Each structure stands twice: as C-alpha cells, then as structure tokens.
Amino acid sequence: MMKLLIVEDEEYIADFMMIGLEKAGYECEIAYDGKAAADVLEVKRYDLILLDIMLPEVNGFELMEYIREYHTPVIFITARSRLEDKVKGLGLGADDYITKPFALAELIARVECVLRRYHKGQEKILFRDLEIDAVSRVVRRNGENIELTMKELDLLLLFLRNRNITLFRDRIYEEVWEGEYDGESRTVDLHVQRLKKKLGLHTSIISVRKIGYRLED
Template sequence: MIKILIVEDEQPISNLIRLSLTRAGYSCTCAFDGMEAADLLENNRYDLVLLDVMLPRVDGFELMEYIRPLEIPVIFITAKNSVDDRVRGLRMGAEDYISKPFEVIELLARVDVVLRRYQKTDETLTVGGLTIDTRSMRVRRGNDDIPLTHKEYELLLLFARNPNTALYRETIYERVWGGEYTYGSKTVDLHVQRLRKKVGWEGQLRAVNKVGYRLEV
C-alpha cells in the first residue's frame, strides 16, 4: 500500500486530507510540526510527503532540505501562495505546490499524478467488488473479466480512486475526455449508465442532484 506522510499543523485540515486519502486507498501518517515529521522520516519509509510551509519548530522549507536527499516526492500544501513562495518551493525540489483553500478532488488528482510520475501507484485496486489491474487495464469481478472501452476504463478508474466523493460532471469530463465540459452534454451520463450495467454498480454509482456522481463503497 502507498504510504503518505501528511505534515500539517492545523488539525481540521490534517483530518480532511487524511480522511480523503484513506478513502482513496492510501495509508496515511500525520505529523503536526517539522521536528515530529523529521523523526518519522528518519525511522520510516514514505512514498510521498504532503508538506505545509508554516509549521511549528521547523518550517516546511527547512524540512524540505532534510527530505531532498531521501528522494521522496513532496507536494507543498500551504496558504503561502505568492509567486516567490511557489518558485522557492519548486526550486527546492517539490513536485507540486497547492495553495489553500483547495478542493479535495484536485488534491487527489495531483497526488495521483506525482505517484504515477514516480511509478509508485498500486498496480491493483480492489473496490466495489471489482479488481482492477492498472498495468494490464484488466477489470474482473471474481474470476470473470469485464470488457470495457478505453473511456469506460478511464471513467471506472476515476471513480475507483475517488470513492465516496461527489464528482462534478465538469470534473469527470475534463479528467476522462479532456477539454471543457459543455453544459447540457449527455456524454458523461450515457457513459456512466453503460459503466453501471457492465460492472454491476447499479446500486453503488449514484447520481448526486445538480452535481454529478458518487461511488458509494
């Protein structure tokens, strides 16, 4: 399982990140100041660090100097959103820089991108009674293979990596089809209906009024 260290001193934000990532299938550990994070990094191996800048005892930029030789990818998540701060964080070796406040779906997407860049994503996902082999793009329910089109597979993967999260139609369209969503388009709805039937998610892949869809697991 992918292990992520969350270094954030604000308890509500830390809890939100941890809960969202745990639901998405990641193993999370939380640290609430820079020194605690350094101790955890010294004694454990993590696949990704989510790092606030303004931390007690040791700030995020100072901690980044400690992390860099460990070759662990880092995403800064911080209210310090000036151009100078973003440039400083990226030049120090961070893979990404997310400004607060942020949308959970954006955070999950950026985490997924960085992990794939480092080839650290789980090869197999198990969700909603399905087994998804992300290397071979093979989807099974029990011992039975489920044939999907490329777009259906991408749609399935999006829901599987964001369980219990309401996804806007605009977000779904942008992530699966690319480009800008056209209001009133039925593309997303038609593909979701077909996907439901093919994978047996009629009771789990639910419509969210005026929003889009949510996979309930």
C-alpha cells in the same frame, strides 16, 4: 496501497486532507510539526510527503533538506503564495507546490500526477469483488477479465479515486472526455449506465439528482 505523510500543524486542514485522500484510496498519517515528521521519517518510509512550510519546531524548508536524503517526492502545501517562496521550495527539490485554500479535487489530481512521475501510481485497485490493474488497464472478477471500453475504464478509475464523493457531470465529462461540458450531452449518463450494467454496480454508483454521480463504498 500508497502511503502518504501529511505534515501540517493546523488540525482541521490535516484532517480535511487525510479524509479526502483516504477516500481516494491512499493510506495517510499526520505529523503536526517538523520535528515529529523528522522523527517518524527515521523509522518509516512513505511514497509521498505533503509538506506545509510554516511549521512549529522545524519549518518546511528546513525539513525539506532532511527529506532529500530519502529521495521521497514532496508537495509543498502552504498559504505563502509569493513567487520567491515557490522558487525556493522547488529549488530545494519539491515536486509541486499547492497554495491554500485549495479544492480536494486539485489535491488528489496533483498527488496522482507526482506519483505517476515516480512510477508509483496505484497499480492494483480492489473494489468489492473487482480487481483493477490501472497500469495494464485490465478489470477482473474472480480471475476472469471483464471487457470495458477505454472511456468506461477511465470513468471507473475516476469513481474509484473519488469514493463517497459526489462528482458533478461537468467534472466527469471534463476529466474523462477532456472537453468542456455543454450541459445537455447524455454521454456521461449513458456511459455510467453501461458501466453499472457490465460490473453489476447498480447499488454502488448512485445518481445524485441534477448534480451527477457518487460511488459509495
């Protein structure tokens, strides 16, 4: 399981990020100021750091210079949207920059993108009696392979990375089929039904009337 450090002094934002990311399958810890983050980095290693700029004790730019020694990927998360701040953050070695306010879906997508860039994406995902290898794209139950189509596997990974989150049909279609949802296509529903049948997930993938679906864990 990938370990993330959230460095954010506003507790409600830090909690929002942690809850969403943990539902997506990541292990998270929080540091509420720059000094606390520097202290924890001396004894622990993380796969990714989510770093606010405006922090007590030591600000994000100052902390970034310290983080570089550990070669850990960093995403700046801040309310400062000026171009010069973005340029400075990226120039210090950050891998991405998200401006507040942001949607949870955007945060998760950017985390996954940076981790893939560092070849740290979640290779093995466990769900109940299923084992999913996201790199080799193999799904197993009790050691036996289960054959899924490419889109069925993409759909399963989308659900697994957004556990307990209701996904709108248009988002599912846009992420799996990479096109614009016309509001009438039955493609999403048909693939969800086939996925539930193949994997025995009838009680896990819940239909949310007039909205979409949710994978309950």
